[in-house]
Amino acid sequence: MSDIANALRDLKEDEVKKLVDRRLAAGEPPVSLLAELNQGMVAVGELFSEKKYFISQLIFSAEILKNVMAKLEPLLQAGPQTESKGKVVIGTVKGDIHDIGKNIVAALLKGAGFEVIDLGVDVPGEKFIQAVRDSGAKVLGMSALLNFTYPEMKTVVESLAAAGLRDKVKVMIGGAPCNEQVRAFTGADYYAPDAVAGVNICQEIYA
Ligand code: B12
Numbered sequence: 001m002s003d004i005a006n007a008l009r010d011l012k013e014d015e016v017k018k019l020v021d022r023r024l025a026a027g028e029p030p031v032s033l034l035a036e037l038n039q040g041m042v043a044v045g046e047l048f049s050e051k052k053y054f055i056s057q058l059i060f061s062a063e064i065l066k067n068v069m070a071k072l073e074p075l076l077q078a079g080p081q082t083e084s085k086g087k088v089v090i091g092t093v094k095g096d097i098h099d100i101g102k103n104i105v106a107a108l109l110k111g112a113g114f115e116v117i118d119l120g121v122d123v124p125g126e127k128f129i130q131a132v133r134d135s136g137a138k139v140l141g142m143s144a145l146l147n148f149t150y151p152e153m154k155t156v157v158e159s160l161a162a163a164g165l166r167d168k169v170k171v172m173i174g175g176a177p178c179n180e181q182v183r184a185f186t187g188a189d190y191y192a193p194d195a196v197a198g199v200n201i202c203q204e205i206y207a
Helices: 003-009 013-025 031-049 055-076 100-111 125-135 147-162 180-186 195-205
Strands: 087-092 115-118 139-143 170-174
Touching: 003 013, 003 031, 003 055, 013 031, 013 055, 031 055, 031 100, 031 195, 055 100, 087 100, 087 125, 100 115, 100 139, 100 195, 125 139, 125 147, 139 147, 139 195, 147 170, 147 180, 170 180, 170 195
Parallel strands: 087 115, 087 139, 139 170
Antiparallel strands: none
16 A cells, blocks of 8 residues: 555544645646545555444544545646536435545546536435436436445436436446446446546546
């Protein structure tokens, strides 16, 4: 693991900030730091699973990452102002309040010129459907970090069909525990392992 990932895993806030500042000052693009930060958070999650970290440490890791992202997000969004490339509805599914990854995806999409309709966290299915209908977005992105929310994503996909919207919108899912199998279970069209992959998928859809 990199020095940034290690510092985040060890909850050394000042160290994380210092390393991030140093790499940005050296001219490194902010997007290249995301994978390392993510690695650090995965390591925190593992320590939590092993009962070596408790919920307080999970909360603290999120605080550290949120503070770092407050610096990185404006940089990720700082693309040249162009005409909207298209609309994307995004949110974290009902029952789940994890939003750091979803916010990164939203920031990168904005930076790439997409109009993002961010519904926030713990989003009920009806709200996703309503937003897709009202906005005419061709992409719906759902974030899920808790495995017991997979059925919720499946329900949203089925509700899109029931509302006559399924052929008008592509559904993309993401979040640490998601994978291709989860995508197949939910009936979503795409699974994105990270935010950059998510942006690439949107670019393909709107090409
Ligand atoms: C920080 C954290 C928290 C914070 C969240 C704060 C916040 N505002 O988000 C807090 C402390 C609140 C929290 C709470 C809980 N958490 Co938590 N948490 C984490 C942790 C350590 C990091 C998550 C994170 O921010 N990662 C960094 C971001 C950048 O990564 P990411 O979200 O995966 O996003 C990237 C990609 O996945 C992708 N992506 C994400 N979403 C989307 C969406 C789309 C559309 C696309 C295209 C891409 C995409 O792009 C992102 C950037 O590349 C994870 C560990 C892990 N492995 O992820 C556990 C983890 C997710 N949590 C877990 C658990 C169990 C919980 C709790 C139930 C704990 C408890 N007992 O209360 C609660 C649940 C609360 C709830 N109802 O939601 C488990 C889930 C296990 C499971 N598979 O179901 C994990 C995996 C930890 C573990 N190993 O046990 N958590």
